[in-house]
Amino acid sequence: MIEKSDIYEVKKNIEGCIGQKVLLRGSLGRNKSFEKEGTLVNTYPNIFVVKMDDSQRNVTYSYTDVLTKSVELGISNGNDFDSILNTMQINL
Numbered sequence: 001m002i003e004k005s006d007i008y009e010v011k012k013n014i015e016g017c018i019g020q021k022v023l024l025r026g027s028l029g030r031n032k033s034f035e036k037e038g039t040l041v042n043t044y045p046n047i048f049v050v051k052m053d054d055s056q057r058n059v060t061y062s063y064t065d066v067l068t069k070s071v072e073l074g075i076s077n078g079n080d081f082d083s084i085l086n087t088m089q090i091n092l
Contacts, residue, residue, distance in 0.1 A: 002068070007064065007067065011048075014063070014066075017084075018043065019040065021075075022040050022050055022076065023035065023036070023037050023076070024072070024073060026065075036052055037054075038059075039051050039053070048060065048062075
């Protein structure tokens, strides 16, 4: 079960990555998925904003999307992407 402290922890970690390159992976339904790179632009109380590299448009996701693994968020470490959830101590 997702607790309020888990959401706060994800938000805090994502806030620390503003301006960094990110990789988003998710499902579009019917066995379709996406994988896109972008830049983490901003965070708000319930959502975060990513500017996509390929289309220059902004997309928003909630912190619960990351916690429920509807969207996987990877943060660039220079030459690869590390999942934001791997850096946290959350028991789901």
